[in-house]
Amino acid sequence: MRKWKEALCVSSVALATSVAGPAAAQERVLLIDVPAGTLEAMLAALATQTKTSFALDAPLPRHRVIALRGRMTIDAAYARLLAGTGLSARRVGPATFRISAAPAAPNAGPTAASADPTVSSDIIVTARKMRELLSQVPGPVTVHVLDGSAAAGSDAGTSAVATQVQGLIATNGGPGASRLFLRGIADSPFIGFGQSPVSVYLNEARITYDAPDPDFRMVDVDRVEVLKGPQGPLYGTGARGGVYRVMTIAPDLVRFAGRSRQRLAALLGHGVGGSVEAVVNLPVRQNQTALRLVGYADVAPGWIDNAGGRSDVNQTVVRGARASLRVLPREGWTFDFVGAGQSIRARDSQYVDRDREELTRGDRLREPRSNDVVLTSGVLQGELGSRVLTVSTSLATQWTLKVDDASSAAAVLGLVAPLRYAETRTYQVFDQEIRLANKSGRTPWALGVSYLSSRSSARGRASEAGPVVAELLDASRSVTETAMFAEGSRPLIDGLRLGLGLRVFRSTVKEDRDDDGGTEVRAKTSWGVSPSATLSWSPSSVSLAYLRVASAFRPGGLDPSNMETRRYDADQLVAFEAGFRQNSINGRLQFELGAFSSLWSDVQSDYLLDTGLVATRNAGDARILGGELTVRWRPTAAWSFVAGASGQRARLIRGIDGADLERDPRLPVVPGVSGHFEVRHSINASSWQVSPTVTGRYVGRSRLSLDPGLDRRMGGFAEFAAGLEVRRGPFAVELSATNIFNARGDTLAFGNPFSVRTERQYTPARPRAFAISLSRDF
Template identity: 40%
Template sequence: MDIPAGPLSASLAAFSRITGLSIGLPGAMPRATSRRVSGAMSADAALRRLLRGTGLRAVRLSAAVYRIEPVPAVRGQPVEEPPSPPPGGAELPAADIVVTAQKRPQFLANVPLSISVLAAADMPGGIASPESRNIVSATEGLAMTNLGPGRNRQFIRGVADSPFNGLSQSTVAVQMDEARVTYDAPDPDLRLFDIDRVEILKGPQGPLYGSGALGGIYHIVTRKPDLDAIAATARLTSEAVQHGGIGGGVDAVINMPVVDNRLAIRFVGYRSYAAGWIDNVNRRDDTNSSRTLGGRLALRWRPSDDWTVDVGGTLQDLNVNDSQYVLASDDTLERDNAIAEPNDNDFRMVNATVRGQLGDMRLLYAASFIDHDVDYTLEATAASPFFGLSGPSAYRNKREYKLFNQEVRLSGGRWLVGLSYMHAKTHDIGTIQQAQGDPQAVSIEDRSATEYAAFGEASFRLFSLIDGTVGARLYHSVTSDENDEQDGRRELRLHKTVLSPSISLSMPLSDRGLVYLRYARAVRPGGLASAGTPGDSRFASDELGTVDLGMRRSSRDGRLSASASLYYTIWTDIQSDYLLPNGLVSTRNAGRGRIVGAEAAVEWTIGGGFTLAAGASAQSTRLTHAEDDLELEDRRLPIAPDITGRIILSKAFSLGDWRALISGQANYIGHARLTFDQDLDRKMGNYTLYALNASMARGPLTLTARIDNLFDVKGDNSFAFGNPFSIRAAEQYTPLRPRTLTLSVSRAW
């Protein structure tokens, strides 16, 4: 529960949204003010606190309905009574999870699509390891490359086009609150500290998000300023990597109301050093260490009970000293490189959101601007002859991503309409340089995309037990590409109008779940390929459609919940980044693909403090029709493993005044392949990782310890790629991070 103090009517409405319970009363709602209610508690306890001091009480009429009425006077004083027990002694229904990635608050139990929600407290390692890779280990269907922090790409349900970081638009859109974070940039690996949850929407999300959402949405929901309470949290972390070094960090949160119940600010700051574990025999040990410095500043203003304004800024600087691949074999942690390969990822964002009530409708306006720079260096000696050089050389790539997005939408009980404008611009320059020479530009590319869109979604009752949901997005995109290479300058401008529809049918399973059938479609615009691309120098738009049959169910007491889904995807004119002979990256259409998959997850509160969580996914991904210049023996789509599985067993107990939790986790990653290219294809995956986690809390103090890669598993290969200029000359391996011990202590005020 987190219900701010304010008018009783608004507090009861928030209570209903969180719990899914209905509240009614005869006559008009009394003018009363409720106090703030925050923390983990039962619905009954929360309702008692909301009504405390108002002269009202709640009487339970059925399992999901309360009536508010005056408390009978005793000796002239009001008496506060707990809500009446449910009829027949039945247990209270468990509260639903509220999700917002569908652009309006919805109960997870009622959303007719495949979605995974991971609360901050449920992440592997809890707050001790707030990184994107922890979301991957706890979510079915989500995969990620392993080039290193700030250079990875995410993929959902096998919708994976390439491991190479070219300029093609991402298949997964990263979203923070109402702000779109990426268009064609890699995952910025924003530190997941002081967040509420991460929502993973699986399958094409074109109807609500437009282009770049072929695979789905990775939605980060941050904690907002508290208008009523001064609060702070500080945490110290240390880590030790076997075969590597020692790292650590500090994180802090400060929440400060400026005007009670009207204005507050919240500041999040963090600084960390992650130890490396790759040794460069020509330079030094543990070269792939990294440093992260960042923070968020949020301001919330509530000018009236019906309107809220949120303004914020986010910055993060991520610097990695060297890359994390090796050449000899997957059993070694050494590489012989004469040139360091650092990576610098600088992220800046400002955003604003205004939301309020217009009669029975909700209005929301959101705007955001992203300034994201990625700068990396690679040894390019093997490719020197392609650029008229001889001897050792280094390639440096500098990219500047800018993204402006604004959106306005209206929503009612079961409908949503909106308008949006997005402009994305990318400037990419690649240079090659020898030790004593000047930098030589080998490619300069400018790409911009503008999208104007109108979208909407509505749900309605078709039959007595079947609901229908129809959504669509009509948008017009204008893309402009300019390439300035050794072969000359070329330009291309494309206009495309796209209709992305979705339709779903759902049927409730008693009062704690549903079964659904959904179809959705998404499109990515085409563009201009590199001058070195054989054949046509343009690549066409690709389109993807998915049919998803799924169910979600939980027991009445909330102790057991399960979800499962089957999905079938057709992907035409697949855009795929690939390597030219000189090691640079271009884009082409690889052909037509098909994905068939299944996934399931279950969480069971066994009793005695034990909880079991498990999940698995299996998929078959195939390139069913290849373009003429692609001759393939292995037709699997790249990156995505064929099978994954996870299991977590935890035990909660007390040690005197301390609350303790221990858990063990195992993750299996199945076989995968690197790329479509026959001469570059490498196998990877097929390993199991184990972890242990323990935490103890007493009052405001929390202690956490975690061991990742418990048995120091080397694995076959976590990722079979590191340097595009030398991959043809030798095998490349990305070892798993060795056994790592992380300790943290946090204190709240």
């Protein structure tokens, strides 16, 4: 037993010798970032990060612990990690700790399952391409940590995260068929060839340019970082609404570990589904090379019935895998390689053509959908003195298939019903960036160069009773962007800081479109500049106020409905933002308040042609006003409350060439008000941990589209959910109930582009569902 305890020293004494000395080791303040996990795994990660070692004089509890993040001394990090475990760490050498049982407190009762919340735990974010504490970022950044979150697992994707992040909207077009919008910057729910307002990333790899959100599942994910508002200086064209960045858990170089989870779900009166997922961490060479493997599969039951006799037609199957390799070639340098793939197959669409209270639609042809994505990326990062060099390269390819019943448009297309329309698309994004950033100091900065190449193609075919009878669409689009960028800040006076950012880019767009309007090829090259400026004031270590102005640009393209130029122009967004963050001294209460005003000129909007195909045009100029509030409160170690609310007014203020505006010039999909809350209770009684959770959200009224004939109302509903996690040692059982009151909200007033003009369409929220899962850490 004694040999086992001593063998569990996961960081060698050789590492400890790299610490300068006793005083330096004890007094250094470091940025600590240890993902949630078992106590054993987290101690190993902490020892690796701080270059310390430890020995055990007592067995470690097997329960999971919340993530440890923030700026602190090494002694404070060990103390915070062991809080509430019955153990304490004592320094016995310059970089060596001995962990033993802490003196028992008299009359000790149940304790919280997590560390004492009276000590503020900050989060390290890298969304601005520098390592920063969230509390010190002078801009609208939200970090959703998936520790015990209902938005985690193979059954949870972007839509689950959107319910927890104020201002983030995911149109419910179906798995892998949604668009993302932030802070009211929404152009259309239809997926045409317009560039997406929100850029989607997996770690350092860009996934989308003009593709729909691939809906990566939240398996083995540490956190999601959301940058709100235009991010042109750092992320280039397209990031007008912001950036959605999924950060996975990196391989552990020290410890073999893993996790498995099985889940069973049921929709009352409808189908039954389930999911499995597994994670394995394999140290290949201790402290130098590790491999992390992730695999998952999810079968989501359907709930839409077809009047022709088919029931629960929209069953969806998701499969995915990811491999991450981390290598430390030398001290201070890291190479990360990630290969990931995911496949989504939906048997049918998920809309109805009757009242939204109904879950049955008229008899029609089957409308399957699919979305496949494959990603490879490599990131080399290392220290050059006080600077950090990052070189990243990635290639993402996405394939989509969408089949629609086009019988109602057969006469317009000159064909005969019943008619089936199948559209396949291929998207490819190659992204490369080299940047340099300073690690510390009073003037943080990052600068670099980047190259992006995006290629997309679409082909649409109509068939009557089997063979293809008409080629309705054959289009391709390629975009390249070469850029130089820089962003940094410096103090003006005590507490007051000025930040500036600039991106200079060259963008080339080439399009080839062959549809019922004829064949046309166009190419255009443009130069541009995207600046930003921030003024921040930090009156104390627990508060921050900021003012920010930023811009972003999106290139133009082909518009077959424009008889004069056959093109749509580039659009540009300028946003003015103000925000305030405040933490209480003891860290129990945190709130964030933000306000924004955006001017959007020559808004590009995807719209439906009379044939049912999608094209892009300029809709006019828009103004967006809004505000957000998020509050986090932990009154005790056992209770936590999170609530958020937002309100926005997104309107067109003038049409193209002085054209008259619609009576209701609201931008599509944007709800006027929305909000969410979460209440969690966590207790640890003896060897058992019990954590009940209650969540709720409200989605306000919105409209479908700027198209005159598609001014459809949607939204205006509330949903509630509850969950219970029971954990003992490495085992955990989770029970959950979603949409408890079976709300029938219309999440998207659209489903079929060929019949939407002649009938009302609704996408009802998923009915009440129950699930049970069993997981095990090893």
